[in-house]
Amino acid sequence: MSASRKVKTNKRGFIMDILLAKQQVIEVGRSLVEKGLIARTWGNVSCRVDDKSFVITPSGRPYDSLTADDIVEVSIETLKYEGNIKPSSEKGVHAEVYKHFREAMFAIHTHQNNASVISAMGKDIDKVSEEYKDIVGYEIPIAAYGLPGTKRLMQNVAHVLKRSSAKAIIMAHHGALCYGADGREALNNALMLEKECGSCIASVEGINAEGEFFNSRREGKNAVFTPLNGGEEILVNIATGKVEGNSPVSCQAGTHIGIYSSRSDINNIIYSADGHTVKVSAQVKEMRPYLDDFAQIVGASVRCASGADCIRALEGRHAVLIKGEGALCCGINEGDAAAVKMILDKNCKTLLAVEQFKSGVPIGKIDSLLMRKIYLKKYSKQAEENK
Numbered sequence: 001m002s003a004s005r006k007v008k009t010n011k012r013g014f015i016m017d018i019l020l021a022k023q024q025v026i027e028v029g030r031s032l033v034e035k036g037l038i039a040r041t042w043g044n045v046s047c048r049v050d051d052k053s054f055v056i057t058p059s060g061r062p063y064d065s066l067t068a069d070d071i072v073e074v075s076i077e078t079l080k081y082e083g084n085i086k087p088s089s090e091k092g093v094h095a096e097v098y099k100h101f102r103e104a105m106f107a108i109h110t111h112q113n114n115a116s117v118i119s120a121m122g123k124d125i126d127k128v129s130e131e132y133k134d135i136v137g138y139e140i141p142i143a144a145y146g147l148p149g150t151k152r153l154m155q156n157v158a159h160v161l162k163r164s165s166a167k168a169i170i171m172a173h174h175g176a177l178c179y180g181a182d183g184r185e186a187l188n189n190a191l192m193l194e195k196e197c198g199s200c201i202a203s204v205e206g207i208n209a210e211g212e213f214f215n216s217r218r219e220g221k222n223a224v225f226t227p228l229n230g231g232e233e234i235l236v237n238i239a240t241g242k243v244e245g246n247s248p249v250s251c252q253a254g255t256h257i258g259i260y261s262s263r264s265d266i267n268n269i270i271y272s273a274d275g276h277t278v279k280v281s282a283q284v285k286e287m288r289p290y291l292d293d294f295a296q297i298v299g300a301s302v303r304c305a306s307g308a309d310c311i312r313a314l315e316g317r318h319a320v321l322i323k324g325e326g327a328l329c330c331g332i333n334e335g336d337a338a339a340v341k342m343i344l345d346k347n348c349k350t351l352l353a354v355e356q357f358k359s360g361v362p363i364g365k366i367d368s369l370l371m372r373k374i375y376l377k378k379y380s381k382q383a384e385e386n387k
Contacts, residue, residue: 021047021055022071024106028183029063032110037190038063040339042293043110043175044088047183048098052076054107056094059086060378089149093157093171097179100161104179106186111293114197115176117204117350118142120290121360122172128196135192136168136178145172147367148292168193173363174292204353206275207282209326216256217334218267223260225253228271255322258311259330266318268337272327276349281321288362290350293343296375300368302327302344319344 029045032038041063046056055071057063072087074080076095081087088094090109097107118125125140143160146153157177160169167189168178176193180186214225218238225234235244236253238260243253256269280287287302289295303313304321310328314320318340321327327344331337354360362368 018049018055018073019068021049022068024183025055025057025071026063026066026068028106028108028187029057029066031187032108032190033063035187035191037110037112037194039111039342040335043108044090044094045109046074046088046091046094046107048105049073054094054098056087056091059088090153092149092151092154093177096154096158096161097177100158101179103181105181106183107177107179108186108190109175109177110190111175111291112190112194113346113349114194114201115170116174116291116293116346117201117353118197119170119175120173120350120354120362121357123359125170125196125200129199132192132196136166136189136196139164139166140168140170140193140196141166142170142172143177145174145363147371148174148296170197173290201349201353204276204349204356206277206279206349206352208275209273209278211325212252213271213273213326214252214256215271216253216269218260223253223256225256228273255307255310255328258308259314259328262311263314263330265332266330268331268334270329270331270334270337270341272329272341272345274326274341274345274348276352277321277345278324278326280348280351281326282324284321284351287321287347287351288365289347289368290354290360290362291343291347292363292371294347295363295368295371297343298340298347300365300372 025045025047041060044057046054048054053073053075055073058070058072061070070085072081072085074087074091076098079091079095093109094107097104124142128138128140141160141164144156146156167180168176170176176190178186178189178193180189213228216223216225221238223236223238225236236257238257241257259266259269281304285304298319299317302317302319302321304323305313306323310320310322318330319327329337329341329344331340
């Protein structure tokens with residue numbers, strides 16, 4: 001069935017074609033992916049239709065495959081919607097923007113890197129750079145923490161929207177929320193927010209890893225190793241650990257083989273040589289989540305180990321820090337492993353920023369475990385539906 005095409009008029013007299021609104025949401029969503037502000041199915045985008053409703057991206061759908069039929073119309077007041085497609089779980093946050101700012105026509109929620117780092121530090125940015133003041137506002141406030149998709153998060157965002165006219169706000173331990181008179185302005189506000197947050201944490205530095213490292217993937221009974229330096233691929237039998245031919249392979253290969261042997265749910269391993277991750281791996285025994293997406297996708301904690309201990313440290317998790325060398329990030333496919341790496345690196349950078357500026361704490365253990373449990377349940381359900 002094709003998307004319904006209807007025109008609505010609000011009290012201010014403008015006319016918005018609902019199909020056009022849906023198409024604009026898709027276009028802005030894809031632009032956000034292209035510019036690196038969102039990835040995979042994370043974040044959400046909405047457009048006001050009139051005084052009573054808005055359209056928003058669905059829950060758990062990749063942006064590159066969205067059509068107008070996938071975009072859901074939601075009531076601003078009641079958050080009700082029709083049809084079988086579920087709107088984003090953060091629909092309530094978008095509704096608060098439209099309730100508080102009648103000029104707002106577009107809203108964007110992202111987990112963008114620099115703004116996410118700032119989100120764990122618990123403080124407003126009260127001195128915005130001159131070049132960004134006229135764009136995002138004279139301050140960038142932080143809304144108090146609430147679990148994703150909850151009324152508490154909505155209420156905390158509403159409280160900030162009442163006290164500030166900023167067009168970009170940060171949600172504690174979560175990400176950013178930006179709005180504008182149209183999609184272009186909302187997107188630009190998100191970009192400017194990222195630059196401003198980047199300037200605030202520019203002094204947070206990492207260190208370089210030393211050694212030869214590999215990514216790998218499972219192919220039948222073998223593991224295929226790809227050197228990060230761009231050398232030839234190396235084939236290793238998982239059961240025997242035997243290397244095909246005379247190709248040299250580092251001791252890291254044994255860790256990969258051990259992971260594949262003990263974890264049937266892991267088919268890809270990506271090594272993180274990110275400077276922040278390397279630095280964290282040299283100084284911690286265990287890292288807790290500072291960001292929601294880390295708790296959901298990576299786990300309630302990540303341990304640090306070396307050698308054969310890495311396999312044991314990975315139990316029940318999808319990443320392990322390698323002492324002084326970075327991290328191994330795992331997934332059922334390459335995309336999932338890459339997502340784990342992206343989020344792990346961001347959490348490591350956040351930890352270093354919190355320590356350097358002496359501001360912020362990790363998410364509570366109970367909240368972290370709860371988010372992980374809900375995510376796994378939701379993920380397994382989606383996987384079953386997509387079979």
